[in-house]
Amino acid sequence: MxxxxxxxxxxxxxxxxxxxxxxxxxxxxxxxxxxxxxxxGWPAGEDLAELTLLAAEGALSVGIGWQGPWERSGEAAGALRGRQVSGKAVLEVPRD
Incomplete structure (x- = not known):
């Protein structure tokens, strides 16, 4: 550190x-x-929207260490808890 x-x-x-x-x-x-x-301890919607916009514009680097469908959320959570993922886990949510 x-x-x-x-x-x-x-x-x-x-x-x-x-x-x-x-x-x-x-x-x-x-x-x-x-x-x-x-x-x-407060609603985070506006802050998360701003962070999402910055990431989409490339102004904020987001390290993705795991990505998969929503149905595998248990696997993602286990990998995060087990410190097997470096970065963020992204769950793919269907649009329909």
Whole structure:
């Protein structure tokens, strides 16, 4: 892990491994930095729409590590929980 620069902020978004976060020695010592946990306690529709638009435009890189039909969602969830996927899992939902 690369330490945050002075004044930087590390965002803790997920904890799928259930393992404690480990920081290099002295990573939290020195110039001011912050660690913020992300908890979505509000409607996220508009934010997700903006992220989707940025990804579609190529302005946001989205690493896809698993892709498959909706019917295989259990397999996708298991792969994510088992840390077998690097990146996002994408479920294909039929249009009809």
């Amino acid at each position: 690369t330490p945050a620069r002075p004044g930087g902020s590390l965002q803790s978004v997920g904890w799928t491994s259930g393992e404690p976060a480990v920081f290099p020695p002295y990573a939290t010592v020195g110039p001011a930095k912050s660690l913020t946990s992300f908890v979505n």
